[in-house]
Amino acid sequence: MAQVHYIQDPKKSAEHEETIVLEYNDMTAQEKLQDKKLLRKIDLLILPLATLNYFFSSMDRNDIGNAKLAGFQTDNHLTNLGYSTVVAVFYAGYIPFQLVGGLGIRKVQPYIQLGLANIVWGIASIMMLFSKSIILPSLMRVLIGAAEGITQVNSVFLTMWYTPREYAVRTGAWYSCGVLAGTFNGLIAYGIQTNIHSSVFKSWQLIYLVEGCLPIGFGIVFIWLYPPTPELVKKFFSEEEKKLVIERTRRARNTPGESVTLKGAVSAFRQPHLYGMCLIYFCIIWTVSGYGAFLPSIINGLGFTRVLSQLLTVPITFAGFASVWVFCIWSDRVRKRGIFLVCLSVTAFIGYLILVIVPSIVAPRLVGLVLISIGIQPMVPLALTWLYTNTVGLSRRAMSIPLQNISGQLGGLAVSFTFVDPPRYFNGNLATLILLSVLIFTVVLCELYFVTQNRRKAAHKVADPAWVAENQIKSYAELGTDHPDFMYEN
DSSP states (O other), X not given: OOOEEEESOGGGGGGTOEEEEOOGGGSOHXXXXXXXXXXXHHHHHHHHHHHHHHHHHHHHHHHHHHHHHTTHHHHTTOOHXXXXXXXXXXXHHHHHHHHHHHHTTTTSOHHHHHHHHHHHHHHHHHHGGGOOSSHHHHHXXXXXXXXXXXXXXXXXXXXXXXXXXXXXXXXXHHHHHHHHHHHHHHHHHHHHHHHOOOXXXXXXXXXXXXXXXXXXXXXXXXXXXXXXXXXXXXXSSOHHHHHHHHHHHHHTTOOTTOOOOHHHHHGGGGOHHHHHHHHHHHHHHHHHHHHHHHHHHHHHTTTOOHHHHHHHHHHHHHHHHHHHHHHHHHHHHHTOOHHHHHHHHHHHHHHHHHHHHOOSOHHHHHHHHHHHHHHHTTHHHHHHHHHHHTOOSHHHHHHXXXXXXXXXXXXXXXXXXXXXXXXXXXXXXXXXXXXXXXXXXXXXXXXXXXXXXXXXHHHHHHHOHHHHHHHTTSOHHHHGGGSTTOOOOO
């Protein structure tokens, strides 16, 4: 692979003030060793905090499913539709505030955004203790959604630190902890219901209390420890490491110091694959959200007690956790995303098909739930990675990544109103089965588009060397996917 040329500021392209950065395969053994050491340090600094951030957000987002089995719905006099409404209003805050976080990444540093968000949704979760009707939990769920929406800036932030060949595993790392949060939700709910008998608080209130206090303390620690964007790094890195950090962010197809501009952000809408990626993520989050919010109730509908249903969510959720690691590592090694999304979608499809056609037999339905967990959970980090690796420039990513997330959360909002027929939840499972079919079809279309575009660019580079020479010295921020050295990942 040839050297890749970047310029510090896209406005200076006319002067061709360039900085040359080697692709990973062109680096010497010594340079690779330095990069490996630095990557290990970045991982130790960023990943634990990023994973805990997502862990706590997932706990507070989905603890309502466990609280329901602990008496939340009954004590607040909620009908099935009322409960689904409380689940769904979360997205009224979550959806719009994702753009606020992404587009504001240069205005307010991510460590401040994320730390304060943890504190806010922790307080809102504790406030759920005092709910007696649909009003307070609805308001608090909107506030929790807004705070958690801002944290999606982390997806944009990580693209500044990690190269495309590293991103799926890292995204999978923090997302898998979100999956694992479902396990902890189940364990916490089980422990409270079986071991704590309070005369002051009911079981569902204790669930909210415990899971609200944790992110408040974490948010304070997060603000102090989490690093800023690469150009502003001060503590924890030596001067030599700071230079290497800047080289890495260039190798991730970033222009150091690039501002988020309206023109650059709007140009994201000229990428045809963005619309396909948004539809894909809509289908994925529809599936993940419906599954996560109603898994305890589906298990309870098989005839298990409420307490045992909480416990049975643990091994099923852990299967999804393991699946995330296996498929994200595999995907990064072969630099393929689409084929994995198709295979995982088929796995989940089989699981939902079992739920639809087998009405009451326990064993097959439990197998179906495990297949769904294995299939759907890795699709989230793989879909996020697929968009990142095929979107170039901070402004475009600051718009594209939140838009992808917003599309997904619209799916999460819509699915809440299909799971309204317990205990079998036939309507929700059938609707999800249809959406998985749409997902598979759309992934195949995106695959064909990327292959076609790569072939066209390869032919153009051979036919017009002057075009390559003229544009290769320009920055990725300026040219985006039109840069001669950029090829789509399929």
